[in-house]
Amino acid sequence: MKQLNICIALLTAAALLLTGCAGNREKGGETTGTAEAGQQETEETQSQTEKPAEPEARGTGPITFTDMNGREITLEKPADRIVALTASDCEILYALGAGDTLVGRGEYCNWPAEVMDVPSVQSGENTNVEQIIALQPQVLLMSAMAQTDEQIEALENAGIQVVVSYAQDIEGVYEAISMIGTAMGKNDEAESLVTEMKNTFDQIRENSTGDGSETIYFEVSPLEYGLWAAGSGTFMDEVARMLGLANVFADMEGWGEVSEEQVIQRAPDYIVTIAMYYGEGLTPVEEITSRSGWENIPAIQNGKLLNLQNDELSRPGPRLKDGAELLYEFVYGGKTE
Amino acid sequence: MKKRSREGFSLPIYILFTAVTLAVMLLCICVGSVMLPPMDTLEVLWNGLTGAQGPVNEMAANIILPVRLPRVLCVALVGASLSLCGGAMQGLLKNPLADGTTLGVSSGASLGAVTAIAFGISLPGFPFAGSMVMAVLFAFGSLALILSLAYKLDSSLSTNTIILIGVIFSMFASSISSLIITFAGDKIKTITFWTMGSLQGSSYENALVLLAALALFGGLVIGCGRELNAFAVGEDNARNIGVNVRRVKLTVLICISVLIGVCVSVSGTIGFVGLVTPHMLRSITGPNHRRLLPATLFGGACFLMLSDLLARTLLNPRELPLGVVTSFVGSMMFIYIFYMSRKGR
Numbered sequence: 001m002k003q004l005n006i007c008i009a010l011l012t013a014a015a016l017l018l019t020g021c022a023g024n025r026e027k028g029g030e031t032t033g034t035a036e037a038g039q040q041e042t043e044e045t046q047s048q049t050e051k052p053a054e055p056e057a058r059g060t061g062p063i064t065f066t067d068m069n070g071r072e073i074t075l076e077k078p079a080d081r082i083v084a085l086t087a088s089d090c091e092i093l094y095a096l097g098a099g100d101t102l103v104g105r106g107e108y109c110n111w112p113a114e115v116m117d118v119p120s121v122q123s124g125e126n127t128n129v130e131q132i133i134a135l136q137p138q139v140l141l142m143s144a145m146a147q148t149d150e151q152i153e154a155l156e157n158a159g160i161q162v163v164v165s166y167a168q169d170i171e172g173v174y175e176a177i178s179m180i181g182t183a184m185g186k187n188d189e190a191e192s193l194v195t196e197m198k199n200t201f202d203q204i205r206e207n208s209t210g211d212g213s214e215t216i217y218f219e220v221s222p223l224e225y226g227l228w229a230a231g232s233g234t235f236m237d238e239v240a241r242m243l244g245l246a247n248v249f250a251d252m253e254g255w256g257e258v259s260e261e262q263v264i265q266r267a268p269d270y271i272v273t274i275a276m277y278y279g280e281g282l283t284p285v286e287e288i289t290s291r292s293g294w295e296n297i298p299a300i301q302n303g304k305l306l307n308l309q310n311d312e313l314s315r316p317g318p319r320l321k322d323g324a325e326l327l328y329e330f331v332y333g334g335k336t337e
Numbered sequence: 338m339k340k341r342s343r344e345g346f347s348l349p350i351y352i353l354f355t356a357v358t359l360a361v362m363l364l365c366i367c368v369g370s371v372m373l374p375p376m377d378t379l380e381v382l383w384n385g386l387t388g389a390q391g392p393v394n395e396m397a398a399n400i401i402l403p404v405r406l407p408r409v410l411c412v413a414l415v416g417a418s419l420s421l422c423g424g425a426m427q428g429l430l431k432n433p434l435a436d437g438t439t440l441g442v443s444s445g446a447s448l449g450a451v452t453a454i455a456f457g458i459s460l461p462g463f464p465f466a467g468s469m470v471m472a473v474l475f476a477f478g479s480l481a482l483i484l485s486l487a488y489k490l491d492s493s494l495s496t497n498t499i500i501l502i503g504v505i506f507s508m509f510a511s512s513i514s515s516l517i518i519t520f521a522g523d524k525i526k527t528i529t530f531w532t533m534g535s536l537q538g539s540s541y542e543n544a545l546v547l548l549a550a551l552a553l554f555g556g557l558v559i560g561c562g563r564e565l566n567a568f569a570v571g572e573d574n575a576r577n578i579g580v581n582v583r584r585v586k587l588t589v590l591i592c593i594s595v596l597i598g599v600c601v602s603v604s605g606t607i608g609f610v611g612l613v614t615p616h617m618l619r620s621i622t623g624p625n626h627r628r629l630l631p632a633t634l635f636g637g638a639c640f641l642m643l644s645d646l647l648a649r650t651l652l653n654p655r656e657l658p659l660g661v662v663t664s665f666v667g668s669m670m671f672i673y674i675f676y677m678s679r680k681g682r
Contacts, residue, residue: 223537223538224538226537226538226656226658227537227538227656249654251654252654252655256654256655256656257537257655257656257657257658258370258654258655258656259369259370259371259404259537259649259654259656260404260537260538261369261370261371261400261404261405262370262371262654264371264396264399264400264404265371265396265400278457291403291538292403292404292540293399293400293402293403293404294399294403295399296395296399
């Protein structure tokens with residue numbers, strides 16, 4: 001009996017350790033995975049821009065293009081039943097005026113409000129092939145992170161065309177938009193959306209007087225849950241450079257947990273938080289202002305704090321331009337026009 | 338039986354322990370994510386302690402007193418509390434693997450805190466109070482549940498029954514936590530960060546709460562050292578020499594659940610401290626709980642402070658989750674000590 005107990009206790013301890021380690025590894029793996037995928041993707045993006053996909057004439061014959069994973073895709077006709085797993089792809093579809101083709105969305109898609117009426121399916125690492133097949137879409141839009149070869153095979157056997165959309169930078173977003181536009185037979189809309197974004201960004205770049213001497217700090221997760229900041233290679237970093245600002249954590253690749261001490265030492269001139277506010281307690285801006293030891297950070301002394309609550313700068317979608325505009329207004333005051 | 342004076346530590350040994358702990362604490366305050374000149378740091382510390390005003394390095398003043406010191410204090414107190422709990426539980430249950438986690442108290446406390454975060458239970462103005470109250474309540478609740486179930490099966494509250502039910506409850510509570518996390522939507526990220534265990538953003542209020550809990554409930558546990566020694570010989574034996582077995586068990590278990598609840602709500606789940614430190618210290622102090630339990634306070638504080646130092650500095654400017662460091666360092670040390678002690682036999 002005693003031996004049995006010891007065995008059980010040992011097994012439990014082992015199980016606890018394993019789950020602990022698994023959790024950690026998962027987390028670490030995810031980060032590196034993203035970084036690697038990011039590099040890979042950038043390379044692919046480059047090769048992609050070298051040989052742009054030539055869309056066939058509209059409405060006639062099959063459409064062929066290369067997706068962002070480098071796979072040749074052929075569609076018999078423009079897609080009219082789509083499941084999109086990532087929030088940014090849903091946003092692109094709506095921005096192209098193709099929101100009505102969505103028959104399913106990933107669980108975290110929440111913009112625009114209409115998308116919430118579309119049936120939701122599990123996404124990311126929980127991607128559920130059965131749910132997707134049941135919706136009988138013609139095309140499944142997913143990100144490179146979410147796929148396993150088995151899943152893709154199962155989906156394609158069910159007659160669903162898998163298209164990978166995975167933007168890592170603003171160039172990548174343009175590519176995703178024109179690729180989705182091609183697949184939807186909405187090339188013109190895609191082109192004008194990309195032009196609109198480019199114009200906005202150009203205007204911001206032109207009007208921005210910053211020379212990189214002023215600094216900005218992007219807070220992705222508030223202090224209560226561990227301070228996470230945006231480093232280089234993020235959309236936030238890209239937009240900061242567009243505005244002539246230097247990201248205080250440019251020496252860090254991707255997103256990472258940082259210490260309060262680092263923020264205090266790096267003394268940013270502007271602080272942007274994307275923390276959600278649930279309508280009780282301190283607002284994210286108030287919470288940051290009230291942190292002890294942060295009083296002498298220039299951004300806090302000058303009240304230069306901005307709360308972006310709607311994922312404008314964290315999603316590779318068309319609303320990046322809204323985020324950039326909001327940031328411009330915040331930094332320079334007044335509109336870009 | 339040994340003479341009373343030789344059972345516990347003598348004063349010089351306490352002074353030595355305190356000195357070592359303070360030295361480690363000073364090291365952890367002087368070294369950090371941002372490198373500051375040690376002399377400036379000491380000056381800021383000195384001014385803070387004595388209330389003196391003087392020309393100081395402004396950066397050091399902004400970092401040391403408001404950010405680094407409260408964190409180091411919280412880390413030390415969490416380490417001390419968790420190690421004390423582990424040591425007491427291992428003695429009480431006569432099980433080398435007993436810990437807040439194996440008994441289900443930690444998982445219960447986590448469940449409470451996760452619930453508080455997911456459903457936005459908070460007291461306005463006290464960002465940590467909601468999850469702390471819920472964590473302590475759930476730690477209590479899970480303990481009550483475990484004990485009453487164990488009591489149903491076995492009215493003498495035998496250690497085997499308690500630990501079995503604790504393990505089962507632990508899994509149950511974790512599964513409910515996962516369930517809540519699955520449905521938590523937007524708050525998933527924040528909960529995930531929190532469950533990794535972090536002492537970022539610790540405040541003096543946190544340290545004060547931890548200190549109060551440790552002084553009161555930790556004091557009670559240490560007070561039970563003699564009874565725990567009797568348990569080590571065997572429960573029947575303890576009963577025969579006049580120990581009120583059930584009352585001691587309840588006192589220790591309730592104190593432990595409060596301590597763990599408070600720690601979990603401040604720092605998230607930090608594994609391995611409660612399990613490893615008592616084992617490491619037992620090789621120095623011997624199995625006597627009147628020596629072991631006070632030693633776990635100092636040992637746990639030092640172990641966690643040093644682990645946190647690594648977490649803060651290893652991947653500068655990034656921070657590592659503290660749980661990763663404690664599990665990694667702790668398991669290495671544990672294997673080493675286990676192997677060495679087996680070989681000696």
